[in-house]
Amino acid sequence: MPGLDAPLVLPSGQTLPNRIAKAATEEFLAVEGQLPGAELVELYRRWAAGGAGLLITGHVMVDGRALANPADVVLQQGTALAPFRRWAQAARSGGGRAWLQINHPGRVVGADMRGLAWSASDVRVEIGRYSRLYPRPTPMTPAQIEEVVDRFATTARLAEQAGFDGVQVHAAHGYLLAQFLSPLTNRRADAWGGELAHRAKLLLDVVAAVRGRVGSGFAVGVKLNTADFQRGGFDEGDAARVVDLLAESGVDLVELSGGSVESLATHGHTADGRTLAREAYFLDLAARIAPGAPVPIMLTGGVRRRPVAEDVLAGGVSVVGMATALALRPDLPGRWLRGEHAEAPAPRVRWRHKVLASAATQAEVRRRLARLGRGAEPGDRFRFRTSLVRELLDRRTALRRYHRWLDTAHTTSPAHTSS
Numbered sequence: 001m002p003g004l005d006a007p008l009v010l011p012s013g014q015t016l017p018n019r020i021a022k023a024a025t026e027e028f029l030a031v032e033g034q035l036p037g038a039e040l041v042e043l044y045r046r047w048a049a050g051g052a053g054l055l056i057t058g059h060v061m062v063d064g065r066a067l068a069n070p071a072d073v074v075l076q077q078g079t080a081l082a083p084f085r086r087w088a089q090a091a092r093s094g095g096g097r098a099w100l101q102i103n104h105p106g107r108v109v110g111a112d113m114r115g116l117a118w119s120a121s122d123v124r125v126e127i128g129r130y131s132r133l134y135p136r137p138t139p140m141t142p143a144q145i146e147e148v149v150d151r152f153a154t155t156a157r158l159a160e161q162a163g164f165d166g167v168q169v170h171a172a173h174g175y176l177l178a179q180f181l182s183p184l185t186n187r188r189a190d191a192w193g194g195e196l197a198h199r200a201k202l203l204l205d206v207v208a209a210v211r212g213r214v215g216s217g218f219a220v221g222v223k224l225n226t227a228d229f230q231r232g233g234f235d236e237g238d239a240a241r242v243v244d245l246l247a248e249s250g251v252d253l254v255e256l257s258g259g260s261v262e263s264l265a266t267h268g269h270t271a272d273g274r275t276l277a278r279e280a281y282f283l284d285l286a287a288r289i290a291p292g293a294p295v296p297i298m299l300t301g302g303v304r305r306r307p308v309a310e311d312v313l314a315g316g317v318s319v320v321g322m323a324t325a326l327a328l329r330p331d332l333p334g335r336w337l338r339g340e341h342a343e344a345p346a347p348r349v350r351w352r353h354k355v356l357a358s359a360a361t362q363a364e365v366r367r368r369l370a371r372l373g374r375g376a377e378p379g380d381r382f383r384f385r386t387s388l389v390r391e392l393l394d395r396r397t398a399l400r401r402y403h404r405w406l407d408t409a410h411t412t413s414p415a416h417t418s419s
Contacts, residue, residue, distance in 0.1 A: 166219025
């Protein structure tokens, strides 16, 4: 079993200096123009100093007309690269690698966003009375699918130009590529629907297009669900088969996670009733995939103590990912690498309503990220109600700013704008 401090050479030839990664976090810190600003730069400089061998950014949208949140960052044809260069430089300043996570939300777009809500089929998000927060999506045409593939490739090329070491294609957590993978949301009867090989076509086409647009030493990763944790949805058997397909397409690292907005597995709640471990939520499922996988596997979800991280590696996983833990203890990787047994607290809301509890937990984590981005310490006191109310107010401001930008931004297809 490799230690946490062991380097990892990826299929592209890129080397990660250790086996600890900062997994993607939703930061909601975009500034005017949907760009990374000073807070994101400082936040990633802080994480870079924390010792992780790989930093994966929060999701960056490939299409400014389709955002999961009005404070999301966008990188598309015509976007100014200088702010992204500062971001990449900060993320690489500690000696680790920095990858930009690239994403399209598909149907997970707020009904108040005035943007595009595309998906594989016209299946709405179902989360009880909060379903009204999301519009019914429009099934994508072949031309729109081709445009999305091109947008992912364009964003990856721009990320490389900005100085990032790689990209991670987001195909988990119920976003667009995961919507195509799941039989619950993909009811198509054409080349992108039906059996798993067809449902995986969009993801594989995106990976191939990205790999064809960037240099050979530039890393390409994918984030994939171990399972959707919904009855009849994408499951661990599907995940194992997709991992095999991704290995054939030249992927460097597959990160396994789980769940979606309809099944909050990353917060311990599943729609299919399965009980998850309190730490390393998805390790049991990943341990069935990782040992025989033809590509290195990264596992994220609920890791906050060093012995648990070592258990993850012992299960055949190559890289241990952390997200929430590093919002609370940004120096945790370095402390583990020095042999310390430091740990991060587990923020848990004792509310009955799972959706509100999850939203409050996420808002509290993002409050800590904003503090780190301002150069302050994350703090120890949890303020779930205050953080949730503050975030809802901040969203209104971000929504007005996004609408102003959307009215003036150049958002045509990169196929018509790239040189």
